[in-house]
Amino acid sequence: MVNNQEKFLELVDKNPESIFCYHNLHNVEEQNSFSKHTHNKGQLSYVEGGTLQVETDEKIYFVPGNHYIWIPKGVAHSIYSNSKEVLIRTLYIPIKQDEVEYYSNVGVYPANDLLLQLLLHTKDWTGDIEESNRKLYPIVQSIKVLLPDFSKKPINFTIPKIQNEKLNEVSIFLNNNLDKNIMLSELANKFNINERSLHRLFKKDINISFIKFFTIIRMYKAIDYLSQKKYSISEIASKVGYSSIPTFSNTFYKVIGKRPSDYQRGAEILK
Structure with missing residues (x-):
């Protein structure tokens, strides 16, 4: 390669x-x-x-x-x-x-x-x-x-690049478990780090909280599923850890700026 x-x-x-x-x-x-x-x-x-x-x-x-x-x-x-x-x-x-x-x-x-x-x-x-x-x-x-x-209006589809080795391990784990409801305390216990220290590590290394980071990568994965056109909105919600479709839709809207159904329709129109 x-x-x-x-x-x-x-x-x-x-x-x-x-x-x-x-x-x-x-x-x-x-x-x-x-x-x-x-x-x-x-x-x-x-x-x-x-x-x-x-x-x-x-x-x-x-x-x-x-x-x-x-x-x-x-x-x-x-x-x-x-x-x-x-x-x-x-x-x-x-x-x-x-x-x-x-x-x-x-x-x-x-x-x-x-x-x-x-x-x-x-x-x-x-x-x-x-x-x-x-x-x-x-x-x-x-x-x-x-x-x-x-190109007057860039879309903020970005996350800071993780520099800390321990936080990178945490990020990989989260990306592999987007369908699970993971608490910061559980994450700290799994990686043998103090909960408060892990919270500070997120803020210091990438300047966003654990909750915001986990939400963003879930929504980005939801876009990936939407683009595949193989899953219903409810299936996608479940795949990224949401049991409530309205909660998933509202969160998607806050991060992406569109409802999941609107995003999917827009993609089909442009293709």
Whole structure:
């Protein structure tokens, strides 16, 4: 995988002036589909199906279906997906030093209709698209020029990257037990740490409480289940630890900004 990744990145940066186009890049059978790397072009990745997670040195960005992420050139990141079905449409775009500030910030955004249609025009393209290509280049260049206008309202689908080794073990355990109602006291006992100390560790390392962290990762997993279109709302609620559908729906709304049913309908309309 590493050798293939290195060869691919060489192709991306080989022509510094081209916009490099690639689709369905990520091998969904591997949880960690693209290890930490950088490139000399900015990256626009639109998630057409499934969900994607992008990890930088500071944060983990969660990219649900029908959203896209912009990653500036030179920003180290890894990409992975737990979804069994995920399609990524990616453009690697050269950015000049004097171009607008937007291109220097990582962000996750919902795709509007115009961006979606422009991206769908690229679905059969692959490799370098150069300015001399009068048929294809104007479309990908339009995407680059319009991105700052498309991307005025980033979605806060992020969690801070955990630095503490013990807290990382706790996080892995929580991610593997999202369907269980776990109390902070139980968690502290399992990992042989004082409850108050564990509470302070969450606040110190990622600046959010245990309850908020557990709620966020549950809701992000709920989005993953919604995108699969295999489960009812009640089944998804149960899978992420909620016995009450109204409570699940209200919590989802507080974190995501939409009701689960509205989110699912919106995804189907955009696809």
